[in-house]
Amino acid sequence: MEHPTSYFPQAGGENTGEVLRLVAARARDLGIRKVLVPSTTGATALAAADALPGLQVIVMTHEAGFAKDGEQEFPPEIRQALRSRGIEVYTVTHAFGGLSRAMRDKFKTHVLGDIIANSLRIFGQGMKVAVEITLMAADCGAVRTDESVVAMGGSDHGLDTAIVCRPANAQRFFDLKVQEILCKPHFQA
Numbered sequence: 411m412e413h414p415t416s417y418f419p420q421a422g423g424e425n426t427g428e429v430l431r432l433v434a435a436r437a438r439d440l441g442i443r444k445v446l447v448p449s450t451t452g453a454t455a456l457a458a459a460d461a462l463p464g465l466q467v468i469v470m471t472h473e474a475g476f477a478k479d480g481e482q483e484f485p486p487e488i489r490q491a492l493r494s495r496g497i498e499v500y501t502v503t504h505a506f507g508g509l510s511r512a513m514r515d516k517f518k519t520h521v522l523g524d525i526i527a528n529s530l531r532i533f534g535q536g537m538k539v540a541v542e543i544t545l546m547a548a549d550c551g552a553v554r555t556d557e558s559v560v561a562m563g564g565s566d567h568g569l570d571t572a573i574v575c576r577p578a579n580a581q582r583f584f585d586l587k588v589q590e591i592l593c594k595p596h597f598q599a
Contacts, residue, residue: 417596421534423568425595426454430461432592433572437465437560440574444468444553446543446561447569449499452488454568459497468552469499470543476504500552505545505580506538526583534595536571539563544586548577555579558589570595 416432418425433445444466449455455469469492471484482501489499504511510523520528530538540563547553547561555577563571571594578586 413590415591416593418570418593419596421536421565421570421595421597423454423564423566423570425570425593426457426564426568427461429562429569429572429593430458433560433562434462434465436572436574436590436592437462440558442558442560442574444557444559446470446540446547446553446559448539448543448563450483450567452485452492454564455492455497455499456488458562459492459495467497468547469497470546470552471499471501473501473503473507476507498552500547500550502546502550505542505549505583533591534571534597535565536563536569536594537573537591540571540573541575541586541588544575544577545580545583548579553577555582555585560592565595 447455447458447469449469450472458467474482477483492499506523506527510521513521527538530541540561544561548555553559558574558576561573562569572592573588574590576587
């Protein structure tokens, strides 16, 4: 089987529109219905909702307290607007963060979640995000582990990476399979 991977000249949100176009086309080609979108402020979620009609858009947000103790970054009015369009928004503890972040912050040491996250970042921040939200989506029951999904990620804001993958729960991380890399930033050596 052959399918091209698209490479962007740089990482970042300016690639969002093209990522969504590539995702829509490939999801249709493969008969995939579920697409995972990370969103912090809701802007990327709204863009995906508009660009991916006919697909089940599943939005994954930062956990409450990620940026500021006890606060949820994702605006409740956007969450409600998305839900009124039939789009579910899930807020789940970061699969690679959580306790790993607590250990890093308290003891100034890196543990397994940090190592996996940083290993995935050699493909770009968006790859780490796409894999992590896939684990999070499986852990909260938003996706099944016996069907492929398209997962997207980005670097700071917007989208610049998309993969086709078979989800796994975080406790079975090594069962997650990246089946295709649809697009990612190209990094100069």
